[in-house]
Amino acid sequence: MKAIFKREFKNFFxxxxxxxxxxxxxxxxxxxxxMNVMEPQIADxxxxxxxxxxxxxxxxxxxxxxxxxxxKRNKTDQLLFTAPVTMTEIVLGKFFATAAIYGLVxxxxxIFPIIMMIVSEPVVGIMISQYVGFFLLGLVFISxxxxxxxxxxxxxxxxxxxxxxxLVLVLLDSxxxxxxxxxxxxxxxxxxxxxxxxxxxxxxxxxxxIIYYLSITALFVYFTIQTLEKRRFI
Amino acid sequence: xxxxxxxxKRYDGHIAVNDISFKIEKxxxxxxxxxxxxxxxxxxxxxxxxxxxxxxxxxxxxFDILESPKEAKSKIGYLPEIPPLYxxxxxxxxxxxxxxxxxxxxxxKKQHIEKIMNIxxxxxxxxxxxxxxxxxxxxxxxxxxxxxxxPEVLILDEPTVGLDPNQIVEIRNVIxxxxxxxxxxxxxxxxxEISAVCSRVIIINNGKIIxxxxxxxxxxxxxxxxKLYVRIDGDENKVNEVMSEISSIESYELSNSGTDILAxxxxxxxxDARKEIAHSLLDADLSLIELREKEVTLEDIFRKLTKRDNSxxxxxxxxEKAAKEEEKNESDI
Numbered sequence: 001m002k003a004i005f006k007r008e009f010k011n012f013f014x015x016x017x018x019x020x021x022x023x024x025x026x027x028x029x030x031x032x033x034x035m036n037v038m039e040p041q042i043a044d045x046x047x048x049x050x051x052x053x054x055x056x057x058x059x060x061x062x063x064x065x066x067x068x069x070x071x072k073r074n075k076t077d078q079l080l081f082t083a084p085v086t087m088t089e090i091v092l093g094k095f096f097a098t099a100a101i102y103g104l105v106x107x108x109x110x111i112f113p114i115i116m117m118i119v120s121e122p123v124v125g126i127m128i129s130q131y132v133g134f135f136l137l138g139l140v141f142i143s144x145x146x147x148x149x150x151x152x153x154x155x156x157x158x159x160x161x162x163x164x165x166x167l168v169l170v171l172l173d174s175x176x177x178x179x180x181x182x183x184x185x186x187x188x189x190x191x192x193x194x195x196x197x198x199x200x201x202x203x204x205x206x207x208x209x210i211i212y213y214l215s216i217t218a219l220f221v222y223f224t225i226q227t228l229e230k231r232r233f234i
Numbered sequence: 235x236x237x238x239x240x241x242x243k244r245y246d247g248h249i250a251v252n253d254i255s256f257k258i259e260k261x262x263x264x265x266x267x268x269x270x271x272x273x274x275x276x277x278x279x280x281x282x283x284x285x286x287x288x289x290x291x292x293x294x295x296x297f298d299i300l301e302s303p304k305e306a307k308s309k310i311g312y313l314p315e316i317p318p319l320y321x322x323x324x325x326x327x328x329x330x331x332x333x334x335x336x337x338x339x340x341x342x343k344k345q346h347i348e349k350i351m352n353i354x355x356x357x358x359x360x361x362x363x364x365x366x367x368x369x370x371x372x373x374x375x376x377x378x379x380x381x382x383x384x385p386e387v388l389i390l391d392e393p394t395v396g397l398d399p400n401q402i403v404e405i406r407n408v409i410x411x412x413x414x415x416x417x418x419x420x421x422x423x424x425x426x427e428i429s430a431v432c433s434r435v436i437i438i439n440n441g442k443i444i445x446x447x448x449x450x451x452x453x454x455x456x457x458x459x460x461k462l463y464v465r466i467d468g469d470e471n472k473v474n475e476v477m478s479e480i481s482s483i484e485s486y487e488l489s490n491s492g493t494d495i496l497a498x499x500x501x502x503x504x505x506d507a508r509k510e511i512a513h514s515l516l517d518a519d520l521s522l523i524e525l526r527e528k529e530v531t532l533e534d535i536f537r538k539l540t541k542r543d544n545s546x547x548x549x550x551x552x553x554e555k556a557a558k559e560e561e562k563n564e565s566d567i
């Protein structure tokens with residue numbers, strides 16, 4: 001697993017993908033920071049993170065599109081699957097490497113709360129909670145992107161499909177608001193990942209929500225492993 | 235070292251590998267021979283655990299590839315048909331990755347990798363990006379990758395594809411050298427390669443093993459020993475006349491090369507007809523330029539065995555079966 005993690009992590013910087021991701025994410029973050037924090041002069045990152053989650057919908061597929069699709073297309077999966085490592089190790093290696101890149105870019109965005117702390121007095125606890133929540137949200141997105149990458153050998157299809165699914169996930173909450181049948185609305189909003197983000201926004205680290213996010217992540221990582229295992233048995 | 239039992243791979247609607255079984259002892263170099271689409275790569279993918287089998291089992295040094303994959307896979311070095319290379323990496327980076335991936339433990343890592351780069355002849359390009367390498371070099375890096383960790387079994391799927399003739403000879407020698415310490419299965423549809431390197435040949439067609447023996451024995455079994463090749467200078471009609479009168483000739487075929495007359499002669503079994511033919515031709519005042527036994531190459535056997543219509547194969551298999559029974563009967567007596 002260590003070898004795969006290392007290669008995957010390095011690979012983000014050998015190919016331009018890592019730089020594009022970090023550069024574009026920082027640019028968008030800066031714009032969102034100006035629009036949601038500096039302009040209205042609010043010492044709160046809620047609006048910033050809400051806008052940034054849409055940016056994440058676009059950027060995570062770029063990060064995950066090639067993870068498994070490329071291996072299949074270039075037949076390098078033959079090296080991985082015939083090496084004495086388990087499928088779980090392979091998939092986890094890739095997942096953690098992507099999560100690490102994502103974590104890295106989040107650390108880069110600390111510059112914004114630092115600016116806020118210089119010019120104002122934001123509540124640090126709430127900001128920490130928002131960061132934890134946003135990191136977990138990213139993990140869910142990455143696991144979904146990883147899973148879709150395992151389904152195809154075409155990176156473009158992988159990226160577009162991930163983008164579409166993540167977009168629907170993010171919009172589920174507003175769908176729910178427009179549904180007049182209460183039961184359906186309830187189900188839809190229960191499925192919504194972003195609806196649960198409210199707790200993080202107001203500074204509550206609710207274990208139930210954290211477990212929900214981690215479970216969904218684990219579920220999609222598990223699906224990925226199963227998909228790859230199953231392919232060997234076709 | 236390798237034991238394959240009733241291995242079968244069924245895809246939707248067609249059978250790629252159909253109930254094959256064989257055993258390979260430690261230190262053997264076995265050639266896997268077959269036309270394109272015969273099931274060579276599928277078999278190799280099952281041997282290495284890349285895909286699972288529909289039926290049957292594979293044991294590597296006693297470990298079932300599906301039940302104890304880690305133990306089994308750690309004993310295999312695999313070079314697939316398309317070398318599994320990360321084209322954005324440099325060769326040393328890539329080999330380092332493979333070393334770590336395989337969790338290899340061969341003392342000094344750097345020394346081990348350098349030794350392998352020397353064996354495969356990629357030392358001079360070790361810092362190049364893999365995507366900038368020629369096909370031959372990519373193939374070598376693929377072979378190097380298989381050697382990492384010094385696995386006991388090497389499975390090489392068409393290892394000399396894409397190499398120029400000099401490189402082919404070179405890689406063959408490398409494989410021969412490796413054969414001293416490793417058990418090797420290598421597939422190819424190039425026959426000279428197999429006869430040059432392998433101690434045993436398994437011929438596979440349509441997912442089935444149709445022959446299995448040493449190259450020499452195969453030549454004996456399926457070759458036509460009673461064929462002669464004669465080159466004569468003289469009049470074709472006269473040759474015809476003489477040939478038809480020689481008693482030990484069963485049949486013959488004449489062709490004209492322009493200056494000489496070529497005759498492919500089938501001799502009656504068990505008779506050395508060379509003297510009679512030579513005498514008869516000379517007596518008739520014809521100049522005998524060449525007279526030799528027709529050599530049997532693996533090529534001929536291969537073509538015979540893998541011909542589209544299976545009548546030849548059937549015939550051969552039947553005669554073989556009959557011969558075996560005869561042997562059995564003899565031993566019974």
